Structures are given as structure tokens and as C-alpha cells.
Amino acid sequence: MPVRHFLTLNDLSLEELDALLDHASKLKRSLRAGEVRDSLKNRVLAMIFEKSSTRTRVSFEAGMTQLGGAALFLSPRDTQLGRGEPIEDSGRVISSMADAVMIRTFDHQTVTRFASVSKAPVINALTDDYHPCQLLADMQTYREHRGNIKGATVTWVGDGNNMCNSYINAAQQFDFQLRIACPPGYEPRADLLAEAGDRVQVIYDPMEAARGSNLLVTDVWASMGQEDEQAARARTFASYQVNPALMGVAAKGALFMHCLPAHRGEEISHDMLEHPGSVVWEEAENRLHAQKALLEFLILGRLD
Known part of the structure; x- marks a missing residue:
């Protein structure tokens, strides 16, 4: 199955979006009921931040934890992304070690270039052009x-x-x-x-x-x-x-x-x-639930 990315809302069909939103509300009810979910156990989300964030970082990191997985915070200060490594080179390496990659950056071409070589789903967590999450x-x-x-x-x-x-x-x-x-x-x-x-x-x-x-x-x-x-x-x-x-x-x-x-x-x-x-x-809270549904959809290829 080809890798699916979420760079704009247009990357999903209406039927997929409807199912994802229904699942997000289901996950919200499940969390509030105290149910434990480990659907993404041993899965890793790489989070690349070139723009500062509160809601995006907390929601994605908490979401992966609540689904049994882990999230890695990566900034240009701490990686070769800040020292001029071509985005395609970083994309090939990071996507070979993570199950999904989330990118929050300025130029929308950064996420499209990364996605063009990525082995893992790429999520646009905000660019200057779009904010689909x-x-x-x-x-x-x-x-x-x-x-x-x-x-x-x-x-x-x-x-x-x-x-x-x-x-x-x-x-x-x-x-x-x-x-x-x-x-x-x-x-x-x-x-x-x-x-x-x-x-x-x-x-x-x-x-x-x-x-x-x-x-x-x-x-x-x-x-x-x-x-x-x-x-x-x-x-x-x-x-x-x-x-x-x-x-x-x-x-x-x-x-x-x-x-x-x-x-x-x-x-x-x-x-x-x-x-x-x-x-x-x-x-603001629904960022957490919607993104958990998105992560399951992209990483597992299903919603259940």
C-alpha cells in the first residue's frame, strides 16, 4: 500500500474525513471514560519544529503517549536540518527510523519535498500556506x-x-x-x-x-x-x-x-x-483527539 500523507485537507476524501472525525469523537469519549488504548504501541512519531508551538507540540506528543507510542521532538538547533542538510536527505533518514513524521515549518515546499522521499506518512502541522490539522x-x-x-x-x-x-x-x-x-x-x-x-x-x-x-x-x-x-x-x-x-x-x-x-x-x-x-x-482540546485519529489512520491504515 502506498504511503499516505496529510499535507492539506485535500489529501483525504470526504468519506475519509467524515470517518476520521467520527473516530476522533470516539477517542475523546474513550479517554474521558478512562479506557487505555495501545493501538500505536512501539510506534514512533518524529516531530520537526521550525516554528514555535504550544498546542501542536502538546497535542501530538500527548496523543502518541496516550496511544502507547512515543514522540521525538526535533528542532533545527539540535539536528542537521539547522546546518544545511538537504531536506530530502533528512527525509530519507528520519522516515526510515520513524513510523510517521510531523513537520511545523514556514515554507510549504519543505513538507512537500520531505514527503516526496519519505517512507513514512508526513503530516503538515502548519506551514505559511496551510494548517490542515x-x-x-x-x-x-x-x-x-x-x-x-x-x-x-x-x-x-x-x-x-x-x-x-x-x-x-x-x-x-x-x-x-x-x-x-x-x-x-x-x-x-x-x-x-x-x-x-x-x-x-x-x-x-x-x-x-x-x-x-x-x-x-x-x-x-x-x-x-x-x-x-x-x-x-x-x-x-x-x-x-x-x-x-x-x-x-x-x-x-x-x-x-x-x-x-x-x-x-x-x-x-x-x-x-x-x-x-x-x-x-x-x-483547542480537539486538536488532541483529531490528531490521534489522524495518526491511527495514517500509521495503521484503518480506523477502528
Whole structure:
């Protein structure tokens, strides 16, 4: 059987994604019931971090431990990756010693080049272009609170960044309408918009974009590597804050998500994480459960 990778949501079919999310919720219930699971006993996940992380590292490392396996933390400071070894050389060696490889980095080409030579499944744990693991957690969270997201309206508020790109993928895979509210000049990639067709709309007025929406989602205004743009972006995005007023024009029972870390007083108001529609903390926890399901699927080739 050929090696399967998870570099974007498009690497899995809708049927596989649905099964994976169902399994994630099953694993969540199992963990809370105190059941012990050793499905990945003696399996090893290599975790390559070129970008800092809290939720990604904790969720993958804890997930492997809870499934009976082990996780190795690798950073450029501690490996030859930081001394100029070609990514393909590292890929061949690391994948020959690990059962799966998780990479969190800047350039998306790093994960695609690694995957092109890898003997083990490769997971994109965030690049500048995509963040598919977060979308698994987001879709699981919506499903647990509101059921199937098919036919729903989702509004993305903020920069057309990697999270926005993955929401475009999700709109096509899960069959929902996506509205993107961003300042002119901060739209997501044109090729992704063209591919999505009428599944996705760019609406520059956040109030108009949020009206009647079932889910509002945002992210920080300046991502990692854009810190020098923080002040300028804060001025440009000032009217794109998610707050109770914006939630007030959304559909009744609308949910709010944020991938974290959050900057209170910037992309969200100070009270937004405690808003009745906020499911942010469950969304964060679901990184653990969704990724455990993903690890079983990629390493074992099945979900049971």
C-alpha cells in the first residue's frame, strides 16, 4: 500500500474525513471514560519544529503517549536540518527510523519535498500556506455542537492566511459556504479562490459577511514571521475585530472559533473567548483527539 500523507485537507476524501472525525469523537469519549488504548504501541512519531508551538507540540506528543507510542521532538538547533542538510536527505533518514513524521515549518515546499522521499506518512502541522490539522479540530468541534456542517455558512474574519486557505479547502470538502471578510490587499491566494468558485466569497465589510452566519472564525492579524508588520496591520485590521456586536448579526446559535493564541483587544474583544457562542477551549482540546485519529489512520491504515 502506498504511503499516505496529510499535507492539506485535500489529501483525504470526504468519506475519509467524515470517518476520521467520527473516530476522533470516539477517542475523546474513550479517554474521558478512562479506557487505555495501545493501538500505536512501539510506534514512533518524529516531530520537526521550525516554528514555535504550544498546542501542536502538546497535542501530538500527548496523543502518541496516550496511544502507547512515543514522540521525538526535533528542532533545527539540535539536528542537521539547522546546518544545511538537504531536506530530502533528512527525509530519507528520519522516515526510515520513524513510523510517521510531523513537520511545523514556514515554507510549504519543505513538507512537500520531505514527503516526496519519505517512507513514512508526513503530516503538515502548519506551514505559511496551510494548517490542515487545525481544520480537523474545528470541523470536529462544529460537528459535536451543531451536527454536520454541510450547507452551513461560515465567515472568516481577518487575514487571508494559512488558516483561511485551509478553510477554503474545508468549504469544498465539507460542502459549506465560506465568506471571507478581509481588508483589500489581504485576500487569500487567487488560485485557491478561483478553484473554489462560488463556494467562497470575499466580502470586505465584516458586518455584511457575518450576517446570518453559523460560524465565525478568526486568527491573529500578524502571523509568525510578520512581527515587523504588527503595528501597520493593527491599523489596517482595526474594523475587523470579532466582538459581541459582530456575533449579534450572525445566525441564532452561531459559534465562534479561534485557533489560538489570541490577542485580546486586537482580532477579538477582551470578552470574546467567554462569549456564549465561543467553543474555543473545546476546539483547542480537539486538536488532541483529531490528531490521534489522524495518526491511527495514517500509521495503521484503518480506523477502528
